[in-house]
Amino acid sequence: MINKAVILAGGRGTRFLPYTKACAKEMINLVDKPALQYIVEECAEAGIKDILIIDTKDKPEIAKHFSHDAEYEAFLEERNKQKELDIIRSVADMAKVTCKHQDKALGSGHAVMLAEEFADGQPFAVLNGDDLMYTEPGKDTCIGQIASCFDKCGTSVIGVQEVSPEVIYKYSSCDVVSAEGRTLKIKSIIEKPEPGTQPSNYSSLGRYVCSADFFSYLRRTPFSASGEIYLTDAFKLQAQEKGIYAYVFDAVRYDTGDKLGYLQATVEYALRDSALALPFKKYLKEITRKL
Numbered sequence: 001m002i003n004k005a006v007i008l009a010g011g012r013g014t015r016f017l018p019y020t021k022a023c024a025k026e027m028i029n030l031v032d033k034p035a036l037q038y039i040v041e042e043c044a045e046a047g048i049k050d051i052l053i054i055d056t057k058d059k060p061e062i063a064k065h066f067s068h069d070a071e072y073e074a075f076l077e078e079r080n081k082q083k084e085l086d087i088i089r090s091v092a093d094m095a096k097v098t099c100k101h102q103d104k105a106l107g108s109g110h111a112v113m114l115a116e117e118f119a120d121g122q123p124f125a126v127l128n129g130d131d132l133m134y135t136e137p138g139k140d141t142c143i144g145q146i147a148s149c150f151d152k153c154g155t156s157v158i159g160v161q162e163v164s165p166e167v168i169y170k171y172s173s174c175d176v177v178s179a180e181g182r183t184l185k186i187k188s189i190i191e192k193p194e195p196g197t198q199p200s201n202y203s204s205l206g207r208y209v210c211s212a213d214f215f216s217y218l219r220r221t222p223f224s225a226s227g228e229i230y231l232t233d234a235f236k237l238q239a240q241e242k243g244i245y246a247y248v249f250d251a252v253r254y255d256t257g258d259k260l261g262y263l264q265a266t267v268e269y270a271l272r273d274s275a276l277a278l279p280f281k282k283y284l285k286e287i288t289r290k291l
Contacts, residue, residue, distance in 0.1 A: 002125050002147040002209055005043045006115040009036060009055045009062060009129035010102040015259065024059040025257065026129040030269045031276070034065060035256045038132050040095055046144030048125055049095040052118045054111040057101045066097035107228025109218055116215050123150065123214075126231070128206030130257030132265055134272075135250065142207050142251040149183055149247040150209040156244040158189065158235060159207030161253065165198070171205070172232050173198035174246050175239075182248040188239050191232045202246060204232060205253055214238065 013025025026036040036053075043051055055062050069088070076085040100118070102111050112126055125143050133142035140148065142159060150157045163171055175188040176199070189204065190197075214234065221234040238244050254268075255261035270280050 002046075002048055002123060002150065004050045004052070004119060004122055005048045005125040005127060005143070006112060006118070007036070007039055007043075007051060007053045007127045007129050008108055008111050009053050009059070010105070010111050011130070011257065012056075012105070013257070015257065016262075024055070024062055026055075027059075027061055027065065028256065028262065030132075030256070030266055031273055035132060035262075035265075036062065036129055037065070037091065039127055039129060040066065040097060042133060042141045042143055043125065043127070044094045046141045046147060048143065048147070051095050051097045052115050053097060053099045053129075054102050054114055055099050057103070063097075063099045066092060066095075068092045105228075107224070108231040109221055109229030109234050112210075112231060112234075113215065113218050113229070119212070119215070121212055123212050124210055126208040126210060130255060131206030132254040132256055133207065133249070133251040134254070134268070135252075139250065142249045143209075145249045145251075146207055146209050146247050149245060150211075153183070153245045154211075155242060156211045156214060156235060156238055157209045158186070158204045158244065158246045159249045160184070160202040160204055160246040161248060162201045163203045163205075165195075165201055168198050168201055168203055169193060169195050171203035173200055174202040174204070175199040176202065176246070177243075182250075184246040184248065186239055186244060186246050189232050189236045191230055191236075202248070204235075204246070207249065208235075211238075217241075 009026040013020030016025050027034040040051060053062055073085060100114055102114060127143060135141055146157050146159045160174060169192055173190045173193045174186045177185045177187050217238045218234045221229050221237060224230055235244060254265035256265055270276050
């Protein structure tokens, strides 16, 4: 059973400037929630309610959003806004969320190393703060699916999906040894392979469960040419020495760190909103006729 999760939210969001000069990119809204809240909800729905967010010192709004605000709660209570009061209290109560700052941009692997004390010798989940995963109501969340795979396999599991051969050079590629259903045993993972050299089209996409000994591999992972420690390089080392697994998760992924991905997520989440769906569909039909 996975009880702890680390969410990576230390990026500077340069693709969203000037918005991200003063606001955390992970707090960009989708309808009426910041993107990061959907990720925390994904963890909480999977029973993972002890969460560490690795952010930077200039993102105080993250900690504020996931904690109680006595003054604001009193303001709503005085005005009999019970619905709104319940909403903000539920955000603070759905999980224990703490934040830790990554002072230098040294990569995703370095960010996870900052969570060693938090992990406390236990296996833990890692979620990329830019990747939103939508699953149909009633189905396990994306991280829940990967955690279930970990419970069966007992070693680190990477969440993957197949991506087009034309774009895999932007991501990573898993070297698959064997497959059983959605579970793949892998012996290596290659970051941003040259076109045509990828061992498979299965790519890691921002969801992982790490075994308790994963930090021993992180500490031995060298810095890349860009001066960063890549999380995938640590998984590669563990895969080569011990063997790890990948799980082909069943979810719709949105890259909210990309402008087009963010717009796609905004439209599709709005269409899933019971209060907005019908008028928004009407608007979309009207506007598309002009295209």
